[in-house]
Amino acid sequence: MTLGSCAKNKDVDPSITNIAVTNPDFQTLEDAAIRGDVAVTLGNKNPNDPQGNYTVFAPTNSAFARLGLNSAQDLTALQLPFLRNTLFYHVFSGTLPGSALTIGSASAGAFRTPAIAATPTTPAVPSVTPTRRIIRRADGSLYVNGSKILSTDVKAANGLIHPIDKVLLATGADVLNSALALQSGSVFVKPELTFLVEAVVYCNLQGALTGTPGSPSLTVFAPTDQAFKNLGTILGVSLNQPADIRKLPVATVTAVLLNHVVLGGAQGGKFTSELPENTTIAAAGGPVIIGAFNNGVLTVKGTSNAAPANMVIPDVQCTNGVVHVIDRVLLP
Known part of the structure; x- marks a missing residue:
């Protein structure tokens, strides 16, 4: 240039x-x-x-x-x-x-x-x-x-x-407050991650995403609202608004959410440029398959997904980790 x-x-x-x-x-x-x-x-x-x-x-x-x-x-x-x-x-x-x-x-x-x-x-x-x-x-x-x-x-x-x-x-904030900011329209004018925030509150997992001194650095794969709506189609449950998440058993939603969080270790708090391609890493809810590094992004797949998720907004730095917004819910 x-x-x-x-x-x-x-x-x-x-x-x-x-x-x-x-x-x-x-x-x-x-x-x-x-x-x-x-x-x-x-x-x-x-x-x-x-x-x-x-x-x-x-x-x-x-x-x-x-x-x-x-x-x-x-x-x-x-x-x-x-x-x-x-x-x-x-x-x-x-x-x-x-x-x-x-x-x-x-x-x-x-x-x-x-x-x-x-x-x-x-x-x-x-x-x-x-x-x-x-x-x-x-x-x-x-x-x-x-x-x-x-x-x-x-x-x-x-x-x-x-x-x-x-x-x-x-964001200058921890993962939880960053998600809340997106949900409330403080980042994009149009709210996003509203289903994810509802699911986190429903399962009482706020503490896992809050940055506190000494807490592990997180890598979080955050599904979009449309990703949750698409999940409803797969499960045969109408997920048209965030509150509809509560139609699902809390244990099921908890297991799914944990599949999106890497708690510390070798792959916690990693940008796309650092995540290992073509391998499997351990999320809190089970293994997650990372695809090839291509044009600065990677695909991510849960064990039960028929197809991998794409990164819509990768590499959002938070004070206690890195968030990658994805277009599909990762199923354990």
Whole structure:
């Protein structure tokens, strides 16, 4: 990606914002920065860095498209405070060159508070500043969390840009509160994971998803609302609204839910770039089959599933683990 050529004056590097504005690969990022009111910030020197620099992990248009965000209008599907925090999570205050992106290294995003905004029915979720980590796969490809770093060290007048292939997502809250935020419409304007939250409450499993000091890091596969509705069709039970989950025996729902949670161990708190492909891992409710790593995602399959689940929204970083939203309920 030859981004340096975007400067109108070849003797002066453009700012990070100018690069986004003049390069078509960053059109959606530009739209997001304008809507999130961070374009001006990234167009100027960083007042908190002696050199005046920022480093930005910059999602391409294709990265936003993975989330169904293809235009400025599409971005209105996200609540504005969450969009702002998401953008700032891509920003490092200072210079973070490609040479510093080594295996296991970590850096904090310029996260703001509250992490998730309040709604008329739910309070704001306090923010804990999440930390990005650098991962190198066996083929040598470099990732920040679950996002592939496409190139490094694109120079700007006020810092550096590292283009990436997926939007970095972090909630600043634990898995439970992150799910509650989605359920209440505090992340996407349209509520999501409403069936999952109902099922967790029905089975009294809230404590398993709450981050407490010393608790294990979780990898959670979170089925969408449509996934639960489809499950109802398979079981011959009408699951049209979240409360319908209670038509099923609590023991059955509990067994199913536990099949979606990896509690610590070697595979707890893992991004897609870290999960072992083409193998079986142990969830709390039984074995889960992980498929091939392809274009930054993996399929996931429960023992009794006829077909695997796809990752709809992978790599959502929470304070006590990582959530991968999937399109099918995993059956033990």
